[in-house]
Amino acid sequence: MSDDDDDDDGASDIQLGDVDVNLLVHLHELLDTASVTEAARRLGITQSAMSHALRRLRDLLDDKLLVRGRQGMMRTPRAEALREPLYRSLLALQDTLTRHERFVPERSDRTFRLVITDYLQLVLLPRIVEIVEREAPGVQLHVESLSEPGQFLPRLLSGDVDLATGGPLLPTCREIVREVLLEDRLCCAVRHDHPRVGPRLGLDDYLALSHVLISPSGTGLGIVDEKLAELGLQRRIAVRVQSFLSAPFLVAASDTVLTAPVRIWRVYAEPLGLRLLEAPVELERFELTLLWSERERHDAALSWLRRVITRAAQDSPS
Amino acid sequence: MIRRKIQLAHVDLNLLVALQALLDTSSVTRAARRVGVTQSAMSHSLRRLRALLGDDVLVRGRSGMTPTPIAEAMRDELTAGLRAVQATLRSTEGFDPAQATHHFRISAPDYVHLRFAPRLVAEVGRQAPGLSLHFRAFEGLQAAQALVAGDLDVAVTGELPDMPEPIVRQLLGREQVVCAVRADHPDVGDRLDVAQYAALPHIEVSPHDRTGLVDDLLATHGLQRRVALRLQNFLSSPFVLLRTNYVLTAPEGVIDLYRRSLPLRVIQPPLELPPVLIFMYWHERNHDDPAMRWLRATIAHAFGP
Numbered sequence: 001m002s003d004d005d006d007d008d009d010g011a012s013d014i015q016l017g018d019v020d021v022n023l024l025v026h027l028h029e030l031l032d033t034a035s036v037t038e039a040a041r042r043l044g045i046t047q048s049a050m051s052h053a054l055r056r057l058r059d060l061l062d063d064k065l066l067v068r069g070r071q072g073m074m075r076t077p078r079a080e081a082l083r084e085p086l087y088r089s090l091l092a093l094q095d096t097l098t099r100h101e102r103f104v105p106e107r108s109d110r111t112f113r114l115v116i117t118d119y120l121q122l123v124l125l126p127r128i129v130e131i132v133e134r135e136a137p138g139v140q141l142h143v144e145s146l147s148e149p150g151q152f153l154p155r156l157l158s159g160d161v162d163l164a165t166g167g168p169l170l171p172t173c174r175e176i177v178r179e180v181l182l183e184d185r186l187c188c189a190v191r192h193d194h195p196r197v198g199p200r201l202g203l204d205d206y207l208a209l210s211h212v213l214i215s216p217s218g219t220g221l222g223i224v225d226e227k228l229a230e231l232g233l234q235r236r237i238a239v240r241v242q243s244f245l246s247a248p249f250l251v252a253a254s255d256t257v258l259t260a261p262v263r264i265w266r267v268y269a270e271p272l273g274l275r276l277l278e279a280p281v282e283l284e285r286f287e288l289t290l291l292w293s294e295r296e297r298h299d300a301a302l303s304w305l306r307r308v309i310t311r312a313a314q315d316s317p318s
Numbered sequence: 319m320i321r322r323k324i325q326l327a328h329v330d331l332n333l334l335v336a337l338q339a340l341l342d343t344s345s346v347t348r349a350a351r352r353v354g355v356t357q358s359a360m361s362h363s364l365r366r367l368r369a370l371l372g373d374d375v376l377v378r379g380r381s382g383m384t385p386t387p388i389a390e391a392m393r394d395e396l397t398a399g400l401r402a403v404q405a406t407l408r409s410t411e412g413f414d415p416a417q418a419t420h421h422f423r424i425s426a427p428d429y430v431h432l433r434f435a436p437r438l439v440a441e442v443g444r445q446a447p448g449l450s451l452h453f454r455a456f457e458g459l460q461a462a463q464a465l466v467a468g469d470l471d472v473a474v475t476g477e478l479p480d481m482p483e484p485i486v487r488q489l490l491g492r493e494q495v496v497c498a499v500r501a502d503h504p505d506v507g508d509r510l511d512v513a514q515y516a517a518l519p520h521i522e523v524s525p526h527d528r529t530g531l532v533d534d535l536l537a538t539h540g541l542q543r544r545v546a547l548r549l550q551n552f553l554s555s556p557f558v559l560l561r562t563n564y565v566l567t568a569p570e571g572v573i574d575l576y577r578r579s580l581p582l583r584v585i586q587p588p589l590e591l592p593p594v595l596i597f598m599y600w601h602e603r604n605h606d607d608p609a610m611r612w613l614r615a616t617i618a619h620a621f622g623p
Contacts, residue, residue, distance in 0.1 A: 046533070121554040129547055130561040133519070142548040210443065239439055240452040245428060245553050246435045249575060253436040254443040267557060271579035 023060070026053040028090055031083045034066060034073045044111070044142075103300035105136035110301055113142045115152045115164040118216075118244045120288060121145070123263045124181070127312035135308070145243075156293050162302055163309070164291045177297070178289045179306075181313040184261040185285045186224070189274040191252050201257075203233075203280040210238035212250050212258040217242075224259050227281045248272055259283075266317050333370065336363035338400060340376055341393050344383045413608035415446035420609050422449065424617070425456040425464065426474040428523075428551045430596055433493070433571030434474065437620035445616070465601045471610060473599040474617060484602040488614070490621045492593040493569040500560050501581035510565075512539050512588040518565040519546035521555050532567055535589045556580050569594055596621070 029039035030050070040050035058065055061082075066073040075083070116125065121143065132139055146152065146166070155161040157175055165181065188206070190197045197205065213222055221237075228235055238256055241247055248268035251258045265276050290309055296302050339349035340360075350360035367375050376383040385393070426435070431453060442449050456464050456473065462481055464470035474490065481487070497515070499506045506518070516536055522545045524530060536543055546564060549555060555566050556576040566573070573584055598617060604610040 118551075118553055121549075122557065125554040126557040126561045129558045129564075133546070133562045133564075137519075140544075140546055140548070143550070145550045145553075210447070212439075236450075238443070238450050240450070241431075241435075242453065242455055243551065243553065245551060246432050246453075249432070249436040250439045253440040256439065256443065273579075 020056075023053055023057055024086065024090065026050065027057050027065075027082075028086055030054060030057070030066060031075060031079055031086065034075055036066075036073070103304050105139070105304055107138070108136050108301065109138040109140070111140040111142060112162045112301075112305055113144070113160065115144045115146055115155075115161050117146045117165055117167055117288070119167070119261060119264065120165045120181075122244060122267050123261075123316055124309065124312045127315055128309055131308045131312060136304075156291060157295075159293065159296065162292070162296070163305060166289050166291055167286065175294045176291050177294050178291045179310075181288050181290050181310065182263070182316060182318070183285050183287050184263050184318070186259050186279055186283045187262050187265065188257050188259050188277045188279050189248070189251055189265050189269060190257050190277065191255070192273045192275045194255055194275065196255065197257070197275070197277070201277040201280050206257070206280045207233060207235055209235075209257045210255065211235050212239045212241065212247050212256045213237045214244060214247055214258075214260065215240055215242065222259075223283065224279070224281065227283065231281070248274065263316060263318065330366070333363055333367055334396060334400060336360060337367055337375070337389075337392075338396055340364060340367075341385050341389055341396070344376065344385065346376075346383075413612045415449070415612060417448065418446050418609065419448040420450075421452065422609075422613050423452045423454065423469065423471050424474065424613075425454040425461050425470050425472070427455055427457070427476070429493075429569045429572045429594075430474050430476070431455065432552065432575050433569070433596070434617060434620040436575070438617055441616055441620055461599065465599060468601070471600065471604065472614060472617060474596065474621075475599070477595050477597060478599065481599065485599050486602055486605055487597045487599045488618070490596045490598050490618055492595055493571055494593050495567060495587060495591040496570045496573055497585045497587045498556070498559060498566045498568065498573045498577070498582045499563070499585070501583045503563055503583065505563065506565070506583065506585065508583075508585065510585050510588050512536070512541065515565065515588050516541040516543045519544055519563065521545075521547045521549065521558060521564050521566045523549045523552055523555060523566070523568060531591065532589065535591070556582060567591070 026039065026043065029042050030036070030053075033039045033042065036050045036054060037047055040047045043050070054065065061078070063078040064076050065079045067076055068074070125143065129141065132141065144152075144161075146164075152161055152164050153173065153176065156164050166178075188201055190209075197209070207228075213225075215222065225235065225237075239250055241250070244260070244264060247258055247260070248264075249272065250256060252272040252274060259279055262276075265274065268274060269276055290306065292302060292306065336349065336353060336355075339352045340346070340363075343349045343352060346360050346364060347357055350357045353360065355363075364375065371388070373388045374386050375389045377386055435453060439451065442451060454464075454470070456470065458475075458478055459480075461470065461473040461475060462478060462485060465473060465485055466482060497510060499518075506514070516539075520532075520543050522530070522532075533543065546562075547558060552568065552572055555568070556573075557580075558564060559566055559582060560580060567587055570584075573582065576582060577584060598614060600610065600614065
């Protein structure tokens with residue numbers, strides 16, 4: 001902190017050698033969130049560990065830092081004054097480190113935060129994790145599911161998320177680099193002993209079946225429905241789910257049909273005994289992309305992880 | 319809405335049917351005929367009613383019997399009450415699954431959804447091919463709000479504290495928490511001790527990115543685990559297990575579903591993890607709706623062993 005002179009507040013007699021500098025990271029999160037619970041969550045530690053850190057910081061800085069206010073905790077004036085300079089000095093420290101740090105996968109204990117679509121979690125994540133376990137056994141992956149396309153862009157830019165993946169409909173901006181990981185297309189699956197589906201699926205057969213629809217938003221229809229509407233046709237959606245999670249099991253347990261990406265079916269078709277059939281409507285191919293912040297291009301660890309993901313994509317059966 | 323305790327166990331409710339007939343006909347003979355019992359049975363009912371109510375109920379007047387003022391006052395309420403009971407009974411008859419084209423909206427978190435959705439969809443396909451099901455995953459109180467607002471028919475989920483009053487619930491089952499690794503895991507056999515468990519790399523599935531009960535329990539043994547992969551849902555977790563030496567700790571229903579088709583080994587966790595109670599919640603206004611009754615019964619069945 002002492003390298004920031006514009007907010008000298010009497011703490012200059014603190015020698016960094018006497019301080020657990022890691023505490024400053026705790027302090028940053030505490031000041032940023034004004035909440036022990038939230039700060040603990042952000043750092044992935046227990047609330048009691050964070051309370052302990054707060055006590056040590058209070059001793060060190062001889063200030064309460066956070067006090068109980070009308071709505072939760074409030075920053076003291078001293079804490080308020082520390083907040084911005086602390087943030088800037090930690091950021092500078094971080095940039096210095098990442099620019100000069102060599103990334104040694106087998107010795108790293110870094111945590112990567114990824115936002116990955118359900119689709120790519122199924123298709124790529126097992127292989128990604130397999131490679132990570134072998135090459136970087138100390139690395140941790142925190143994978144978040146993509147809830148709304150584009151919602152993670154600010155977090156990618158702020159460095160809160162390291163890498164993200166997206167589907168075809170993704171908004172983007174200049175500071176974000178995107179790389180095509182793989183292509184896919186839709187096909188249909190039914191259970192192998194489906195009583196009413198032969199070796200081929202004609203349009204009439206398709207429309208006569210009950211369909212499962214995966215609709216992440218929980219409302220609206222899918223690409224298939226739009227295509228059918230252009231032809232003046234409609235299918236019967238018997239079951240609507242929000243993710244891929246149960247959909248293959250629903251198809252395996254009933255006489256429904258699900259139209260979904262081919263690579264998903266590569267995962268489930270064999271274990272669940274599903275039969276794949278070409279969809280009787282023309283459906284375009286689509287791309288899945290990897291996204292990262294242009295500012296992180298020097299980060300050797302992220303470059304390594306990107307290569308792991310690209311390799312996993314190359315290994316994925318199409 | 320405050321639900322009062324029902325204290326009817328000591329009353330023979332058939333007496334109320336007799337009472338209604340007696341009040342309507344003002345005659346033991348005609349009342350007996352109407353209910354389809356003998357005259358002496360109806361006389362016996364009248365004696366029991368007199369004892370129960372502490373009132374004569376019917377008294378001899380100039381032209382046959384007439385109701386007492388107390389009995390007369392009971393009459394309308396009694397008729398309405400018996401009609402409601404009758405309607406309730408009838409309502410279970412009014413839903414024909416084979417013909418129905420209802421649209422049901424059901425919310426369940428991941429692990430619960432996996433536990434019953436495949437069987438429910440299969441059952442609906444067999445019994446009620448015209449129905450459609452819409453699965454959502456509302457969280458906690460959001461589900462309660464959706465039930466109250468009428469945006470949701472049923473929520474199947476873990477125990478929700480502080481439910482608003484008009485929500486009714488039913489316990490569907492208890493889910494044990496178990497561990498899973500790949501069947502050919504090099505270091506794990508049929509049992510795990512707590513030190514071995516803590517030493518394995520873990521997959522943690524939690525929607526909100528928080529350290530949970532497992533970590534707290536390990537801490538009581540002075541142990542800490544390494545979460546190598548943190549996910550928000552179970553989607554890819556079984557496939558990750560197949561390719562790594564990781565361990566997953568999860569409700570049994572989820573793991574059972576995957577174990578049927580994937581080479582996974584299920585092991586008792588070496589920690590005292592309490593079972594998860596699964597409840598079905600619905601709004602009181604749907605309680606007697608025949609279609610909703612059918613849906614709830616079918617869900618309960620799908621949840622069964």
